[in-house]
Amino acid sequence: MSDFLNDKDLNTLNHSCAHVLAQAVKHLYPQAKFWVGPVVEEGFYYDIDLGDQTISDDDLPKIEKEMKKICKDGKRIVRHEVSKEEALEEFKDDEYKLDLINGLEDGTITTYSQGDFTDLCRGPHVETVKLCKNFKLIKHSGAYWKGDKNNKVLQRIYGVCFPTKEELEAHLQLLEEAKERDHRRLGKELGIxxxxxxxxxxxxxxxxxxxxxxxxxxxxxxxxxxxxxxxxxxxxxxxxxxxxxxxxxxxxxxxxxxxxxxxxxxxxxxxxxxxxxxxxxxxxxxxxxxxxxxxxxxxxxxxxxxxxxxxxxxxxxxxxxxxxxxxxxxxxxxxxxxxxxxxxxxxxxxxxxxxxxxxxxxxxxxxxxxxxxxxxxxxxxxxxxxxxxxxxxxxxxxxxxxxxxxxxxxxxxxxxxxxxxxxxxxxxxxxxxxxxxxxxxxxxxxxxxxxxxxxxxxxxxxxxxxxxxxxxxxKGNLPLWLAPTQVQVIPVKLEYHDEYAKEVVAKLRKAHFRVNNDNRDEKLGYRIREAQLKKIPYQLVLGDNERDNGTVTYRKHGEKKQTTVTFEEFVELLNTEVENKTLSH
CATH class of the missing domain: 3.30.930.10 (Bira Bifunctional Protein; Domain 2)
Structure with a gap:
C-alpha cells in the first residue's frame, strides 16, 4: 500500500487535494464550515460541519464532479502570511477555524488560496490544483469534533490522490482486494x-x-x-x-x-x-x-x-x-x-x-x-x-x-x-x-x-x-485443521446415494472430522457451488461408482480436479494434512 504519511511528495499532493475537496464542498454546500483535513495512512480526509445536512453515498459522485471542475480550471495555490489578528478577522464566521487560530502562538500565520477558496494551513502545497486531478473519494463517516464524544458529530469524507492515473487505478485495485479480504465481510459470509x-x-x-x-x-x-x-x-x-x-x-x-x-x-x-x-x-x-x-x-x-x-x-x-x-x-x-x-x-x-x-x-x-x-x-x-x-x-x-x-x-x-x-x-x-x-x-x-x-x-x-x-x-480459506467444516459430503441423487453418504459421514465423524451431508433437494451443481462459496476444504461427491465400490471422490476447494480413492486413503490424506498443519489445500 502507498505510504501517504512518510512519502513527502505524496503527502503534499494529498493535503492539497483535501483543500480541493473542501472547496468543492463549499461550492455545493455554502453553509459548510471546516475543521481539519490531514493526510492519514489511507490518503486524506476533511471534517466538515454541514449544519442539518448529512453526507450520503449518493453525494460523493456530485462532490467528485465539482472537484474535477476545480482541477480542470487549474488555479494556482497561493501562500499568504497574515497576523493572528488578520486570521481571526478573515475566519470570523467559522468557529472551527477560530478555535484552531486561538490555539496558535502569536506571530505569522499562513493561509492558502485557490481561486475563490482560502483555507488556514501550514502547508506545503503543490503549485496548482491541476496536479490533484487523479483522485477518488473513498468513503464517508461521522466523527466527533476533536474526537470528543461530548462534541458535535461532523461529516468526515475520505479520499486519495496520486500523481498519475495509473497509480490511482493500481491503488483502487488494492482497495478492492482489501474489500474481498475484509474480515467483517468474510465473518458474515462464513458464519463466523x-x-x-x-x-x-x-x-x-x-x-x-x-x-x-x-x-x-x-x-x-x-x-x-x-x-x-x-x-x-x-x-x-x-x-x-x-x-x-x-x-x-x-x-x-x-x-x-x-x-x-x-x-x-x-x-x-x-x-x-x-x-x-x-x-x-x-x-x-x-x-x-x-x-x-x-x-x-x-x-x-x-x-x-x-x-x-x-x-x-x-x-x-x-x-x-x-x-x-x-x-x-x-x-x-x-x-x-x-x-x-x-x-x-x-x-x-x-x-x-x-x-x-x-x-x-x-x-x-x-x-x-x-x-x-x-x-x-x-x-x-x-x-x-x-x-x-x-x-x-x-x-x-x-x-x-x-x-x-x-x-x-x-x-x-x-x-x-x-x-x-x-x-x-x-x-x-x-x-x-x-x-x-x-x-x-x-x-x-x-x-x-x-x-x-x-x-x-x-x-x-x-x-x-x-x-x-x-x-x-x-481470504477465509482456512487450513484444514482450523476449518469449521472440513468435509462437505454431496450425494449425487438423494434417492440413490443418500444412504451411502450418511454412512460416509458417520465414519468420518467417528474418525473425528468435522463433516456435513448436503442432502438438500437442490441440483448437484448448486450444492457444489455452495460448498465452494463456504470455502470448505474438501467436497466428496458420491454417486453410483462410489456407492458400489466403497470409494469416495474428492475435490479440493478452489480446484476442478476430482480424485477417487478408498475411504481409508482419504482418511489418511486428511490426517496427514491436519497433523502437518498444511497451510494450503
Missing part, C-alpha cells in the same frame, strides 16, 4: 461472528463456525504451553476497583475501562486485562527460589471501552479474549525465559506461515513520564535488559519510544498483513513495577524474601484479532 445493536456496539457474538475456530486455536496454544511447563488458570472477568488502584490501572488506564458498578458498598469494574488477578494468585502461596519460574496462563475474557468510531469488527472490539500469561521468575532467569517466549512465538508463526514480521523494542517516552509509573532507575534497568537479550539472540530489532506499557518496556512482534498493514500480534513485556506494587516475594537461597520479576506475554494476542488477521490473510 455477528454483532447486534440490541446486544451492544463492539460486543461480538461467535456463531457455531466461529466458536469452532476459537476452540481449536485455544486448544492449539494451550497444548503448546503445557509442553513448556505453563499452568492454566481461570479468573473472574471483573474485579474490585481497589484491585485496579493497587495495580495502577485505575490511575493510568481508567479512561479505557468500563465505568465502575456500585454493589454492596463496593465498586466493581469489568477487567481490561488479567495482570492484577494473576499477581494476587501468585501472592496467595509462599514461593522458594527453587519454585521459580512460575508460569501462569489463561484464555481470558477482557473488556475495554473503545470509542465507537474506533471499533473495527473483531479486530478492535469492546469484549475480547486474550491468550495471556505471566511468568514470575528470578532476575537471573529473565534472559532464558524471554528467549523461551520468543522461540514459542517463532514456532507458532511457522505453523501459520507468517514470514513477514519484525521485532519492535517498545520503550517509555522520556519526555512524557507521567504516562508511566515507576522510577527512572527501574525503567532504564528493564529497557537495557530487554535490549541485551535481543542482542544475545542475534535478531534484528528497531526501537520505538512511547510504545511501552505504562508499567514496563516490551518487545512487540509486528506482522505485515496481506493488505500491507503493520499489525501487533504478539508481545513480551518485562515488569519490575507490579511485583513492587503487590509486594510479591520469593525466598532466596539465603532465606531472605526478595522480589520476583514478571514477564507478561501474549502469543496469539487477542484471539479475536488473531481470527480477524487469519481471515484476511487467507
Amino acid at each position: 461472528f455477528m454483532f447486534a445493536d440490541i446486544v451492544g456496539k463492539g460486543l461480538p457474538m461467535w456463531l457455531p463456525n466461529g466458536f469452532t475456530v476459537r476452540h481449536l486455536l485455544s486448544d492449539y496454544i494451550m497444548n503448546k504451553e503445557l509442553e513448556l511447563g505453563y499452568e492454566h488458570v481461570m479468573t473472574p472477568s471483573l474485579g474490585n476497583v481497589k484491585l485496579y488502584k493497587k495495580s495502577g490501572h485505575w490511575a493510568h488506564y481508567k479512561d479505557d475501562m468500563f465505568p465502575a458498578m456500585e454493589l454492596d458498598d463496593e465498586a466493581y469494574v469489568l477487567r481490561p486485562m488479567n495482570c492484577p488477578h494473576h499477581m494476587v494468585m501468585y501472592k496467595s502461596t509462599l514461593h522458594s527460589y527453587r519454585d521459580l519460574p512460575v508460569r501462569i496462563a489463561e484464555i481470558a475474557n477482557d473488556f475495554r471501552f473503545e470509542a465507537s468510531g474506533a471499533l473495527t469488527g473483531i479486530e478492535r472490539a469492546r469484549a475480547f479474549t486474550q491468550n495471556d500469561s505471566h511468568i514470575f521468575c528470578r532476575p537471573d532467569q529473565i534472559a532464558q525465559e524471554f528467549k523461551n517466549v520468543a522461540h514459542l512465538i517463532l514456532d507458532v508463526y511457522k505453523d501459520f506461515g507468517f514470514k513477514d514480521y519484525s521485532f519492535r523494542l517498545s520503550l517509555r517516552d522520556k519526555n512524557n513520564k507521567e504516562k508511566y509509573f515507576g522510577n527512572d532507575e527501574l525503567w532504564e534497568k528493564s529497557e537495557n535488559e530487554l535490549r541485551e537479550v535481543l542482542k544475545e539472540m542475534n535478531v534484528e530489532f528497531y526501537e520505538a519510544e512511547g510504545e511501552a506499557a505504562f508499567y514496563g518496556p516490551k518487545l512487540d512482534v509486528q506482522v505485515k498483513s496481506a493488505l500491507g498493514h503493520d499489525v501487533t500480534l504478539s508481545t513480551i513485556q518485562l515488569d519490575y513495577q507490579l511485583p513492587e506494587r503487590f509486594e510479591l516475594t520469593y525466598v532466596d537461597e539465603n532465606g531472605d524474601k526478595v522480589r520476583p520479576v514478571v514477564i507478561h506475554r501474549a502469543i496469539l494476542g487477542s484471539l479475536d484479532r488473531f481470527v480477524a488477521f487469519l481471515l484476511e490473510e487467507t
